Amino acid sequence: MAAPFPDDFLWGAATSAYQIEGSPLADGAGPSIWHRFAHTPGRVAGHDTGDLACDHYHRSLEDVALMAELGLSAYRFSLAWGRVLPEGRGAVNSRGLDFYERLVDALLEHGIQPMATLYHWDLPVALHERGGWLNPDSPHWFAEYAGTVFRALDDRVPLWITLNEPWVVTVPGYLDGQLAPGHRDLFEPPRVANHLLLAHAEAVAAYRALGRHRIGLAVNLEPQHPASPSPADLEAARRRDAFINRWFLDALVFGRYPEELADIFGPAWPEFSAESLAKIRCPGDFIGVNYYSRGLVRAAPEAPPLDAIRITPTDAELTAMDWEVYPEGLTETLLWLRDRYANPPLYITENGAAFDDPPPRDGLVEDPRRVAYLRAHIRAAATALEQGVDLRGYCVWSLLDNFEWAEGYSKRFGLYQVDPGDRTRRPKTSACFYREVIRSRGAAV
Numbered sequence: 001m002a003a004p005f006p007d008d009f010l011w012g013a014a015t016s017a018y019q020i021e022g023s024p025l026a027d028g029a030g031p032s033i034w035h036r037f038a039h040t041p042g043r044v045a046g047h048d049t050g051d052l053a054c055d056h057y058h059r060s061l062e063d064v065a066l067m068a069e070l071g072l073s074a075y076r077f078s079l080a081w082g083r084v085l086p087e088g089r090g091a092v093n094s095r096g097l098d099f100y101e102r103l104v105d106a107l108l109e110h111g112i113q114p115m116a117t118l119y120h121w122d123l124p125v126a127l128h129e130r131g132g133w134l135n136p137d138s139p140h141w142f143a144e145y146a147g148t149v150f151r152a153l154d155d156r157v158p159l160w161i162t163l164n165e166p167w168v169v170t171v172p173g174y175l176d177g178q179l180a181p182g183h184r185d186l187f188e189p190p191r192v193a194n195h196l197l198l199a200h201a202e203a204v205a206a207y208r209a210l211g212r213h214r215i216g217l218a219v220n221l222e223p224q225h226p227a228s229p230s231p232a233d234l235e236a237a238r239r240r241d242a243f244i245n246r247w248f249l250d251a252l253v254f255g256r257y258p259e260e261l262a263d264i265f266g267p268a269w270p271e272f273s274a275e276s277l278a279k280i281r282c283p284g285d286f287i288g289v290n291y292y293s294r295g296l297v298r299a300a301p302e303a304p305p306l307d308a309i310r311i312t313p314t315d316a317e318l319t320a321m322d323w324e325v326y327p328e329g330l331t332e333t334l335l336w337l338r339d340r341y342a343n344p345p346l347y348i349t350e351n352g353a354a355f356d357d358p359p360p361r362d363g364l365v366e367d368p369r370r371v372a373y374l375r376a377h378i379r380a381a382a383t384a385l386e387q388g389v390d391l392r393g394y395c396v397w398s399l400l401d402n403f404e405w406a407e408g409y410s411k412r413f414g415l416y417q418v419d420p421g422d423r424t425r426r427p428k429t430s431a432c433f434y435r436e437v438i439r440s441r442g443a444a445v
């Protein structure tokens with residue numbers, strides 16, 4: 001079968017600033033909420049922090065060479081807001097911008113398209129101390145930051161993502177407190193979410209002012225399947241679908257929130273004015289899809305406010321994150337986006353798996369389970385392409401083993417292993433597999 005991937009399909013890998021760079025305060029950079037969160041005892045497994053991470057801040061050109069070795073046609077990375085604007089607003093730190101300009105120039109020299117994410121969870125502490133995403137001024141702060149970066153890099157960066165996973169910023173960040181800033185509150189999440197959507201819209205407006213048209217939002221999506229055909233589980237799956245999959249996309253595309261959210265949050269759900277809803281309607285030029293697994297859902301009255309929980313199937317293959325390997329869910333997600341949002345341009349901005357990889361042997365790490373995971377999910381993407389989905393690229397999460405947030409360095413998603421001691425990069429067999437996929441334009445899966 002001729003591979004359905006077009007010649008201009010982008011084959012990428014993805015990372016984020018706090019997870020790989022290290023040196024969070026170097027050259028005038030201001031601390032982020034993740035620097036503070038990781039240094040708060042008990043928040044991150046093994047007391048790991050991003051102080052060194054992959055030391056990408058000093059090895060970026062070496063890492064670009066690895067990307068070229070893979071034959072990547074795109075590389076998705078994020079900028080640390082605090083490197084560019086140490087106080088989050090106002091004075092620009094030129095040494096911080098210089099790091100990203102050197103990275104972008106190196107990518108372009110190797111024929112790799114930069115895909116830059118403006119915000120991958122690392123809000124400057126200086127802004128958090130002014131209320132962070134709870135402050136109604138936060139959308140303006142973000143637009144100022146975005147404009148600063150666009151002016152410096154838009155002549156060389158063809159693809160932009162405003163926010164990575166506003167749902168994760170909102171729910172683990174402000175509802176259950178698993179991720180920075182670690183708040184646990186029912187009233188804060190709806191307001192944070194609305195400010196994030198306003199921030200996205202204001203950044204897109206700043207981008208449009210430059211006359212450009214290649215900017216979008218990256219969302220985490222997972223199909224929600226009821227654990228049983230019982231009405232309670234069906235209802236729970238529908239509620240969790242609204243909560244995870246439709247909350248931000250319906251707002252972005254339709255300018256309205258799913259009505260389930262008012263039920264879920266009850267009195268904590270604000271009355272949003274028609275004017276405010278009109279402002280968040282901003283679909284952008286594509287949707288970035290971060291896909292890892294599906295959710296198997298049962299009703300759970302003991303778990304407010306959703307009254308639904310995701311369960312781990314006992315009869316399925318799981319990754320080291322206890323996420324079910326479920327490639328069909330990627331096809332389902334892509335077809336759902338095609339049908340619900342009128343076939344928007346899509347990039348898979350993250351897809352990958354953590355497994356407990358063995359030590360390297362002769363400089364190579366055998367990771368057959370990751371090869372199988374990637375093969376199955378690239379096939380699932382091909383199936384969606386054959387059914388008319390406007391899919392334009394695929395990024396593996398991640399190029400390198402890196403700082404996996406609250407899990408620290410214990411969970412490894414990389415195509416390259418990063419030695420915990422000297423940070424040496426070593427290829428895994430999944431890197432060799434992916435190089436073949438790219439060389440054959442998808443035929444090798």
Ligand SMILES: OC[C@@H]1[C@@H](O)[C@H](O)[C@@H](O)c2[nH]c(CCc3ccccc3)c[n+]21
Pocket residue numbers: 016019164165168220290292350397404405413
């Ligand atoms: O967990 C793997 C990756 C993270 O390393 C990325 O930074 C983040 O963009 C990302 N999102 C998801 C799916 C949503 C999710 C986020 C955090 C925790 C659990 C699920 C998985 N991942």
